[in-house]
Amino acid sequence: MSLFTLNEVKKTFTIGEVKEEILKGVNLSLREGEVTALVGASGSGKSTLLTIAAGLQSASNGQVIFEGNNLSQMEEEGIRKIRANHFGFIFQFAHLVPFLTVEEQLLLMLDVSESKLKKHEQKSEVNRILQVVGMEHRKQAYPSSLSGGEKQRVAIARAIIHKPKVLFADEPTASLDSKRSKDVMALIREITKTLNITTLVVTHDEEMLVFVDHIIKMSDGLIVQHS
């Protein structure tokens, strides 16, 4: 079933006097429990498309439909709530909060998503997710003492602890070496399957494509290939 649909999404940036159309009418639907990869040349509009889908910026035209809500017509606060409760984010860099421990990063996410769990239930949920990403032994560590791969695994844990329906990842492996990249992608795939999440991953790395169910290729603001 398709949880997420984009209809004729267009995005125009105005740089100085020049208007440039970066997305020229994208149609896309994402399916539950599957990883969809977005590939294409640099500048083809992948990140722009992903952030529009994630409600981090608005489309100039077209519809972004999540569970029957059209994000492109919603108020800021409504979109924020959807992001907090139903979306998870992984970026090229982990972007952890520097002054929180690994455990606190995840508790914060539960807090932001207004989790109904009691305090001790939240803690055991944090433990469980940290086990999933293999970071439970660094629960009390601060981000500054973690390696890049470890940070990224914590970021993944943060992105899924509140049981999002959609996971957005923009080049989640770009800052990691080949071995760690594979680990992270395998982890994203596994989580997608076990938690039945809808996942959209932007990647440059051909090697990562073995972990995905669909590949969408973009070129010059349009989807040129589906597989």
Next chain:
Amino acid sequence: MNLAFKEIKRNKVRFLILGSIVFLVSLLTFIISGLANGLSQDNASLIKDLPEGQFYMNDDAEETYTLSRIDSSLQDELLTNYKDATALSIQMGILNNHNGKQQSVVFVASTESKNFKDVKDGEIILDQSMEEKGINVGDTLTNPQFSGEFTVKGFVDQTKFSHAAVAFINIENYKEIYRVNEMQLVFVPKDNSPQEISGLQSFSKHEFLKTIPSFNAEQMTLNMIVWFLVVISGMLFAIFFYMMNVQKIGLFGILKAIGLKTSRLFTIMWTQMIFITITSLALSIAISQGFNLIAPEGMPFSLTIETTMNLSVVFLVIGFIGTTIASLQIKKIEPLQAIQQGEI
């Protein structure tokens, strides 16, 4: 989860530096303001410590009390008509003690009044500072223009005028020394004071203080320094809080992206600002009040709790405004920019 205090705990040094700046600047302001007030006490406590009321001097005195002469019949009329009214004169002069040592004082003579000392013929009551200079009760003092001798009857607390010790003398002795028959001023306490008396110009306490040339110049300078400090510290606060928050724009962008409310980000900054400012102010209030108690005798320093509190409120308001201006940036942060800026 209390993000504001978690951050302070993790970045103690940064917040300690910010706190010490607030502390030092506010302490400096308190001390200068204590000195300003102390100097003004030293300069005019004779007048400042009076109850609120009106001073009257001659119209043709051109606002200079030393030139004022109030006609005796008018004086009598005022003293009978207005309750607690007093006629008085203030003049610089000198006193010699038995071994010829000279002291400058301000002679004050008044008609009978509860606001000034009652002194009998040949007696003198001095400001406490004279006791510290070695004069004792029962000593005799002379003045070149005075035929008799003054016997020291006692001392009064902090009563000064134009930075000199006040010497209360009997009105008749005063008239002899300065060869005058009229008094310079009439003082009527507030509740009874009339607005207009023909031939006389009326001054509130505050207005009268301003007619004393040295007082006015001194206070203007000191007050300017105090307000200058307040403005500078305000700018410093604002700049520091601003810089601290601007450094966190990337982090705030991420927090916004994962769904934190903007209002929560504001709360974080306000909590931190209020915590730091109040802690630092409490410390500098304690130290400046401590200094108030132990300030060396000769040092004119006087800092009331009220002044301290007023300045503290000004500091808090300024800090709040600074933080809020810095925070307006945060409202504008696009989560997207932060994400694309790379590692924070």
